[in-house]
Amino acid sequence: MLRLGLLAAAGAVLVFLPFWVPSTWQNLLITTFYYAYLGQAWNILGGYAGQLSLGHAAFFAIGAYTSAVLASQYAISPWLGMFAGAALAALLSLGIGYLGFRFGLRGFYFILLTLAAAEICRLIALHLPLLGGYTGLFINFTPNPWQFQFQGKIPYYFIALGFLAAGSGIVWLLQRSKLGAYLVAIREDEDASEALGVDTFRYKMIAYALSAALTALGGTFYAYYQYYLQPNTVLHINHSVDIMIRPIVGGAGTILGPVLGSFLLELLGEFSRTYFAGGMAGLSVAIYGVLLVIVVLFLPRGVYPTLAHLMRRRRPGRAT
Amino acid sequence: MSLYVQAIVNGFLVGGVYSLMALGLSLIFGVMRVINFAHGDMMVWGMYLSYWLFVTAGVDPYLSILVTGSAVFLLGAAVQKGLVNRILDAPHEMQILLMLGVALVLENVALMVWGPDPRRVSTTYALSTFWLGPIVFDLPKVATFGLALALALGLYLFLKKTDLGRMIRAASDNQIGALLVGTDILKVFTLAFGIGAACVGAAGSLMTPFLPFSPSTGLFFTVTSFNIVIIGGMGSFLGAFVGGLLVGMSESLGAVILVPSLKEIVSFVLLVLILLFRPQGLLGSGR
Amino acid sequence: MSLLRVTGVSKAFGGLRAVHRVSFDLAEGEMLGLIGPNGAGKTTLFHLVSGFLRPDEGTVTYAGESLVGLRPHDVCQRGMVRTFQIARPFLRLTVLENVVVGALERVAHRREAVAIAEEMLELTGLAGRAGSMGHSLTLPDRKRLELARALATGPRVLLLDEVMAGLNPTETGRLIALVRAIHGRGVTILLIEHVMKAVMALSQRVLVLNYGEVIAKGSPEEVVRDPKVIEAYLGEDFAGAEVGAE
Numbered sequence: 133m134l135r136l137g138l139l140a141a142a143g144a145v146l147v148f149l150p151f152w153v154p155s156t157w158q159n160l161l162i163t164t165f166y167y168a169y170l171g172q173a174w175n176i177l178g179g180y181a182g183q184l185s186l187g188h189a190a191f192f193a194i195g196a197y198t199s200a201v202l203a204s205q206y207a208i209s210p211w212l213g214m215f216a217g218a219a220l221a222a223l224l225s226l227g228i229g230y231l232g233f234r235f236g237l238r239g240f241y242f243i244l245l246t247l248a249a250a251e252i253c254r255l256i257a258l259h260l261p262l263l264g265g266y267t268g269l270f271i272n273f274t275p276n277p278w279q280f281q282f283q284g285k286i287p288y289y290f291i292a293l294g295f296l297a298a299g300s301g302i303v304w305l306l307q308r309s310k311l312g313a314y315l316v317a318i319r320e321d322e323d324a325s326e327a328l329g330v331d332t333f334r335y336k337m338i339a340y341a342l343s344a345a346l347t348a349l350g351g352t353f354y355a356y357y358q359y360y361l362q363p364n365t366v367l368h369i370n371h372s373v374d375i376m377i378r379p380i381v382g383g384a385g386t387i388l389g390p391v392l393g394s395f396l397l398e399l400l401g402e403f404s405r406t407y408f409a410g411g412m413a414g415l416s417v418a419i420y421g422v423l424l425v426i427v428v429l430f431l432p433r434g435v436y437p438t439l440a441h442l443m444r445r446r447r448p449g450r451a452t
Numbered sequence: 453m454s455l456y457v458q459a460i461v462n463g464f465l466v467g468g469v470y471s472l473m474a475l476g477l478s479l480i481f482g483v484m485r486v487i488n489f490a491h492g493d494m495m496v497w498g499m500y501l502s503y504w505l506f507v508t509a510g511v512d513p514y515l516s517i518l519v520t521g522s523a524v525f526l527l528g529a530a531v532q533k534g535l536v537n538r539i540l541d542a543p544h545e546m547q548i549l550l551m552l553g554v555a556l557v558l559e560n561v562a563l564m565v566w567g568p569d570p571r572r573v574s575t576t577y578a579l580s581t582f583w584l585g586p587i588v589f590d591l592p593k594v595a596t597f598g599l600a601l602a603l604a605l606g607l608y609l610f611l612k613k614t615d616l617g618r619m620i621r622a623a624s625d626n627q628i629g630a631l632l633v634g635t636d637i638l639k640v641f642t643l644a645f646g647i648g649a650a651c652v653g654a655a656g657s658l659m660t661p662f663l664p665f666s667p668s669t670g671l672f673f674t675v676t677s678f679n680i681v682i683i684g685g686m687g688s689f690l691g692a693f694v695g696g697l698l699v700g701m702s703e704s705l706g707a708v709i710l711v712p713s714l715k716e717i718v719s720f721v722l723l724v725l726i727l728l729f730r731p732q733g734l735l736g737s738g739r
Numbered sequence: 740m741s742l743l744r745v746t747g748v749s750k751a752f753g754g755l756r757a758v759h760r761v762s763f764d765l766a767e768g769e770m771l772g773l774i775g776p777n778g779a780g781k782t783t784l785f786h787l788v789s790g791f792l793r794p795d796e797g798t799v800t801y802a803g804e805s806l807v808g809l810r811p812h813d814v815c816q817r818g819m820v821r822t823f824q825i826a827r828p829f830l831r832l833t834v835l836e837n838v839v840v841g842a843l844e845r846v847a848h849r850r851e852a853v854a855i856a857e858e859m860l861e862l863t864g865l866a867g868r869a870g871s872m873g874h875s876l877t878l879p880d881r882k883r884l885e886l887a888r889a890l891a892t893g894p895r896v897l898l899l900d901e902v903m904a905g906l907n908p909t910e911t912g913r914l915i916a917l918v919r920a921i922h923g924r925g926v927t928i929l930l931i932e933h934v935m936k937a938v939m940a941l942s943q944r945v946l947v948l949n950y951g952e953v954i955a956k957g958s959p960e961e962v963v964r965d966p967k968v969i970e971a972y973l974g975e976d977f978a979g980a981e982v983g984a985e
Contacts, residue, residue, distance in 0.1 A: 184545055231724065235731040239544065240487055240686070244678045245727060251675060252720045259714060310843050310852075317840040320829035320873075327789065327823070329815035329844035329892050369671060373552055380545045414563030414667070421556030425535065428550045432542035 150289040158285040164398040165292040166353060171379035171390030172299035173346035178376065179384035180303075180312060181339040182319025184239075187228070187246030188347050189371040190253040191221035195348025196355040196366055197263055200271055203279060210280035214352035218345035224249075225344035229337045236322070247369060254367035268362030271355060280356040288357055295353060296391070299346060303387050315339050319385065347375070381427055383434030392435045396427070454586050459708045460701050461587055467700020468597035469655045472604050473673060474680035474692040476651030479607075480528075482624040482687050483644040486536055489551040492673030493558035494649050498524050498656030499665045500566055506573045506660075513573050513660045514595060517603075521654040528649020533642045555674070562667040572664040592661035600658055604693060607651065611689070620644050624687070652677070672716075679719050683726050685736020694734060698722070742767040742927055743819070743896060748787055748797030749951075750780075757783040759951040760797070765896070770928045772942030772959070774935070776971055780951035781931045782824060785900055788929075789821040790814040801896070815844060820889045821898035824931075826881035828873035828888075835860065835869040837884055841891030855891055863887040863917060879910045883917070890921065897921065899930040903937045915940050935963070947971070 150158050170192070178184050198217030202208040208216075231237075232245045257263050264270070275283045282288060306312040314335045317325040322332050355361055365371065382393025404419040431438050473495060480488045488494075498520040505511040505519060531554055539546055580591035611617035623640045652673075659665075676699060684695025699719045706718030726733060741764035750758045758780040765771050773781055786792040788799055790811040799806040806814055811821075820841075829837050838856035839849065846852050860866045863883045868876065876884060882902050889897060899918070903911045915937055922928050922941075932938045938945060938959060945962045947955040949971040955962050962968055 178545070184548065186548075231727050235727075237727065237731060240481065240485075241682065241727075241731070243487065243548070244682055245723075247675065248679065248720045248723050252717060252724075255714055255717045255720075259711075308849060310847060310849065313836070313840055313843055313849070313852075316832060316836075317829055320831060321827050323791070323811075324823065324827040324829065325840065326791075326811040327815060327821050328841045328888060329812045329820070330840070331810075331812045333810075369675070377549055377552065380549050384543065384545055412564040413568065414560035418557050418560035418564065421553045421560065424553035424556065425550060428542075428546055428553065429535065429538060432539045432546050434543075434546075 146293060150286050155285060158289055160398060160402060162285065162288050162292045162357070164394050165289075165296045166350065166357075167374065167378050167398070168391045168394035169292065169295040169299045170347060170350045170375045171382070171394055172296070172303055172387075173343050173350065174375050175303060175343075175379045175384060175390050176306065176315070176346070177339045177343035179379055179386070179389065180306065180319065181315040181336055182385070183336060183340070184243050184376070185246040185340075185343070186243050186369070186372050186376060187248075187250035188344075188375045189367050189369070190246075190250040191225060191344040191347040192351040192354070192371065192375065193253060193257065193361070193363070193366045194221040194224060195351025196361050197257070197269070197351075198348070199280075199352040200269060200355045200361060201262060204271070209278050210352055210356055211278070214349050217352060218348040221344040221348035221351075222341040225340040226337060229340040233333050233336050238322070247372070250367060250369065250372055254363050257363035257367055263361070263363070266362075266364075268360055268365075271359040271361075273359055280352070288353075291353060295350065300387060300391070302342075302346070307387060311335065311338065316385070377424070381424075381431070381435060383436035383438075386434070386436045386440075388436045389434055392439075396435060397424075400424075400427075455708060456705065458587055459704045461589070462593065463701035463704025464697055465590070465593040465597040465700070466659075466704065467697035468600040468604075469658050469696075470676065470680055470700045471693040471696025472600045472658070473652045473655040474677050474684065474696050475604055475607060475689065476648040476655070477677040478648075478681050478684075478687065478689070478692040479620075479624075479651070480645055480648035481681070483620060484532070484536065484641050486547050486645075487551060487678075488645075488648070489548065489674060490531070490555035490558050490670075491652055491677050492670035492675070493555050493562070494524050494527060494670075495652045495656035495673050496562055496665060496667060496670040497527065497558060498653030499660050499669075500562060500571070501653075502657040502660045503571050503573050506575075512575065513657050514599060517599070517654045517657040520657045521650040524653025524656075525646040525650035527653075529642045529646035531649075532645035533638075536645070537638050537641060555670070559667050559670050562670075566667065568666060568668070570664040570666045573660040575661050578661055590662060596658045596661065600655065603651070603654055607647070608689060610647075616643065620647075676716075676719070679723050682733060683719075683723055685733025688733065688735045691733050691735035698734075741765060742802060743788070743929070744798075744800045745784075745788060746798045746800075748784070748794045748799060750783055750787055750792060750795055756951050758787060758794075761948070761951070761953055762797075763946055763953070763956070765927060765929055767895075767927055768925065770922050770930070770941055770943050772938040772945040773929060773931045773948060774933070774938055774945060774962075775948035777933075779948040779971075781948055782900060783951075784948065785821055785898055785931060788814075789819065789898060815892055815894075818893070818895035819898065820892050820894040820896070822885045822889050822900055822902060824900040824904065826878075826885045828876060828881055828884050830872070830874040832873055833869065834865055834871050834873065834876070834884055837873055838887045838891045841888040844892040852891075855893075856887075859887040859891045862890070862920070864913075878905055879914070882906065882914060886917065886921070890926075894926060896927045896929065899928060899932075901931050901933055903932060903934040906934075908936075911937060939963075 174188055195217035198220055199210040199213035202213035202216060203210050228249045232242050237245060258265055273281060275281055314330050317330060318332050318335060326332050378393035378397055379390040381397055383389030400423045401420055404416040408416040408419050477488055477491050480486060501520045501523055502513040502516045505516045506513060535550055577591050581588050611621055619640055680695040680699045681692055683698060684691030702718040702722055703715045707715035743765040746762045747760045748758060749760055761784060775781055787794045790809050801817060801819055835856055838859050839852045842852035842855035860869055863886050865883050865887055868880060903914055911934060918941055942959055945959050946953055947962055947968050954967045954971060955965045
């Protein structure tokens with residue numbers, strides 16, 4: 133009951149928040165929600181199934197480019213095109229997953245396979261005229277909601293919030309499903325899961341496809357929020373890193389992890405940009421790197437697990 | 453035809469430094485199970501150090517590997533001792549995050565100090581060549597190859613013949629075993645990271661006579677090192693070496709057959725093929 | 740009519756013959772013991788039967804169907820489940836969640852799986868620890884969890900890999916009673932055991948493996964008197980093993 137009340141209060145605040153804050157803050161909140169959503173999508177594969185991916189930029193870009201190209205070349209609304217992108221991303225993930233999981237590649241190998249796959253995508257994208265190559269792909273702005281294009285930040289705020297709510301809802305359901313239980317078991321011990329009848333290959337493939345498809349949907353949002361796609365941005369390793377670090381900082385494999393991680397890193401990023409961006413080139417990112425290292429050293433289990441641990445200690449007698 | 457032979461020769465020569473770089477990564481991963489995402493950035497620091505010694509004191513890069521190797525050794529050892537050793541029992545993904553943070557710091561501090569524009573070490577012999585039959589050899593590439601080979605051999609002998617080297621290999625084979633024989637595992641870790649970093653730092657210096665570089669070069673080398681180690685076979689010394697040569701040649705060929713900006717795709721395709729048909733790597737054993 | 744039939748199964752690693760032409764039958768409702776000195780190939784044989792390894796030659800048939808080429812989860816879904824010599828609980832899951840994973844093999848919904856899991860925890864005496872994390876369990880409890888998890892999949896055949904290893908005599912005695920109770924519920928059991936006391940107490944029939952080959956089979960009493968078996972165990976503290984203290 134208390135939980136529901138808190139949830140409702142938080143919901144009310146979130147609904148009115150964009151109308152109170154200045155536009156730079158709106159931007160910050162949109163980015164926070166949006167990366168929290170991407171983190172949630174990554175979390176399904178990386179956090180719950182324990183298969184760390186450093187190539188989610190590929191799925192993201194497939195989502196972004198597919199909907200943008202479908203809209204510009206075939207006049208298909210991004211609202212529909214985004215699902216085509218999600219399907220393509222899922223397909224690619226199944227290909228990579230087949231390569232990786234068939235031989236039980238784990239840990240390091242899987243990380244590098246995903247990274248290599250994303251790099252291949254980047255190199256291909258750079259040489260595809262359809263995607264604009266090095267110049268990138270510009271999207272013409274026509275303030276038409278059916279074209280996923282809006283005046284001002286507020287619609288984007290609510291769409292990003294909606295994405296995050298839906299993504300979190302999916303993870304919430306996942307946690308309560310057979311699939312979720314199996315993914316966590318696979319993360320903890322793959323052989324033991326196999327012995328207990330879990331088709332580990334199949335469930336890892338499902339997790340990968342779901343994670344890739346959700347990431348691709350996020351890519352569409354980006355395309356129509358930025359109106360510009362360039363392979364060396366959207367398909368860069370750094371972008372895969374951006375998608376991955378928030379759920380890890382927040383606590384991989386927890387539903388609140390990506391959200392808390394996204395808030396914390398957005399704040400840290402904003403802090404380093406505000407106070408150090410005026411200085412030398414590279415200073416603010418270097419500071420951000422230092423902050424990241426500090427976070428890892430002081431919260432080596434992630435924000436949410438650490439908080440949960442503290443709460444439990446303060447309220448003895450309450451399990452879980 | 454001779455164009456391809458030429459490309460293969462050039463790739464082979466560059467591949468020698470790739471091997472040295474990958475040996476460093478393989479050593480660090482083998483002992484600590486840490487993926488050094490800052491590997492390429494440590495290399496770039498080796499390059500800048502050589503550059504600085506060259507422009508301020510006129511020290512030849514082939515000589516300054518002694519300084520850069522030691523300096524990057526200290527850097528690597530400091531990262532292990534000050535950071536990685538503190539979170540050994542944290543979840544695996546946290547180590548990755550830590551190393552990504554280190555990579556960000558190294559790259560961007562280099563950016564602050566040296567700026568974004570490419571630098572090059574313009575030695576007097578930078579453009580010297582000699583001919584062997586129809587093939588032209590760049591003198592710096594040959595010298596670099598020879599030194600990289602010598603350093604790799606030195607590392608091999610160190611690991612095989614010295615007590616310290618044996619300790620590192622013991623830790624790499626079986627951490628718990630090494631713990632049981634009473635080795636101070638944290639010291640071995642620090643040493644191993646230092647040596648792995650020294651390899652890549654020296655490899656950086658060795659490349660400066662023929663390769664311009666900038667702070668963002670590091671990422672490319674990090675990814676290339678990853679590729680090589682998987683292609684050659686994780687944990688295999690010879691594998692990392694052969695993998696380096698292979699990747700060097702395939703990139704060089706790729707630049708000729710495709711367009712230069714697509715040269716990396718050849719080594720990525722090689723990687724995918726390896727994962728398909730020989731997931732343990734060319735010379736790796738088991739998983 | 741045998742439920743599990745292993746015929747001429749071999750497995751070599753490099754030049755090492757881990758298991759060589761082993762054959763045996765396991766009848767429905769039987770409790771068969773598999774003993775042998777360390778390195779005799781017992782665990783490898785388990786890997787071969789349960790799908791973790793593919794035999795170089797020979798056949799494994801379960802309920803009339805060949806298991807060769809199936810993956811472990813296929814074998815489990817057909818009703819044969821194994822445990823691991825070193826218990827492998829899911830460390831960051833609760834005891835209940837550990838068992839739920841097993842139960843989900845036969846039911847689609849969590850609610851039913853939780854009900855099965857609770858029953859299994861009751862049976863194995865772990866009900867009081869349902870909320871504890873896997874990593875916090877003591878060794879005897881880990882062994883029990885291993886059993887509970889396997890049982891939750893609803894097996895017809897249970898392959899137990901040294902469940903008594905590392906336990907003290909009291910704990911061994913309790914676990915023997917538990918394995919007997921499980922057998923009493925109609926589960927066919929193949930157990931690898933190093934602890935002779937357990938084998939003697941539990942098995943109706945015993946198979947002795949040495950250097951990957953079957954060197955003796957028969958009732959427990961016959962087998963321990965067999966000179967070949969005594970010879971195989973020479974160098975090990977056979978008398979001590981009989982007492983059950985490792």
